[in-house]
Amino acid sequence: MAVNREQFGVVRGVAIAAAVLLGVTAYCLKQQNAYEPKDRLMLWLKWNAPKAACLWWHIWRIGNYRFSSPADIMGAGLSTNPTPQIKLLQAMLQNTLEQTVLAALVHGAFAALAPAPWLVLVPAYTLLFVAGRVLFVALYHHGAPARAPGFALTSLPTTVMLLGSCWLLLKDPW
Secondary structure: OOOOHHHHHHHHHHHHHHHHHHHHHHHHHHOOOOOOHHHHHHHHHHOOHHHHHHHHHHHHHHHHHHHHOOOOOOOOOOOOOOOHHHHHHHHHHHHHHHHHHHHHHHHHHHHHHOOHHHHHHHHHHHHHHHHHHHHHHHHHHHOHHHHHHHHHHHHHHHHHHHHHHHHHHHHOOO
């Protein structure tokens, strides 16, 4: 299969995000600050707030847009001809909802399972999540290659943490 220009742009964007993720991970794991095990639940709960803020922002944008759009004010269930803009906002909300739910669950599992020195990755990966969402939204209109770094900054840290959590769980299931 030949890779077209769009696909190459996506791969390039993901590679950039992967390099950022590796750099952040290496930096964080070299730090000597470690959270105490008693702080694990609090760490996870506190760092869900920025992820929730990303989701809230999308919900707010849709509500605000609907209020100012006569074609969309009735809501998704009652609007007979939704505008392209509301469809775009709904797509970004849907993606952010999926990413937020998965990240919150994975970060919780990681906070419960990871060795104390690795817990610094919870806030670090949350900040990457937020940066990724901002880039994703800001560049969404420019197509898949432009939004790929934002998507990857959101999803790659979650993927790394999920794989790490599964590995830690397999090592010590009880």
